[in-house]
Amino acid sequence: MFKIGIGYDIHKKLSTRPLYLGGILISKKNGLLGHSDADILIHTICDSILGALAEGDIGDHFSDSDPKNKNKRSTYFLKKILKIMQKKSYKIVNIDSTIICEKPKLSRFKNKMRMNISRIINLPIDKISVKATTSEGLGIIGKDMAMACKTIVLLKKNESV
Numbered sequence: 001m002f003k004i005g006i007g008y009d010i011h012k013k014l015s016t017r018p019l020y021l022g023g024i025l026i027s028k029k030n031g032l033l034g035h036s037d038a039d040i041l042i043h044t045i046c047d048s049i050l051g052a053l054a055e056g057d058i059g060d061h062f063s064d065s066d067p068k069n070k071n072k073r074s075t076y077f078l079k080k081i082l083k084i085m086q087k088k089s090y091k092i093v094n095i096d097s098t099i100i101c102e103k104p105k106l107s108r109f110k111n112k113m114r115m116n117i118s119r120i121i122n123l124p125i126d127k128i129s130v131k132a133t134t135s136e137g138l139g140i141i142g143k144d145m146a147m148a149c150k151t152i153v154l155l156k157k158n159e160s161v
């Protein structure tokens with residue numbers, strides 16, 4: 001039994017905040033505005049898993065009006081969502097993500113992000129894809145005012161042994 005899920009996220013850039021992607025500190029400035037650490041890659045992974053399980057979205061589980069969630073690392077949300085998935089007896093088959101931004105260039109961070117996600121969700125790195133593209137100067141992402149991310153995930157029901 002397979003289930004597929006999609007996640008989409010966009011955050012405004014904010015020069016004074018650190019940039020976290022895939023649970024990794026990419027830079028100490030030019031990060032993203034948000035209630036948590038605004039890690040769009042982790043947010044879309046969370047939303048894609050919740051989507052596959054038809055369990056709502058990340059905001060339903062971790063409200064941005066709840067002071068408890070302020071400045072929380074998004075990897076904390078992901079770990080909680082993995083528990084929900086495991087309770088429903090599903091595991092991740094593979095994850096495919098695309099980050100859309102003008103700056104910074106992410107090519108040298110892609111493998112680090114994959115490795116970190118692999119460690120958090122306990123899935124081999126060859127099942128985790130992180131891609132990066134630009135918006136070719138078009139729109140708010142192209143003007144470097146925002147970053148976006150899209151993720152798709154495939155889940156499989158655990159076989160009972």
Ligand code: ZN
Nearest residue numbers: 009038040043
């Ligand atoms: Zn977000």
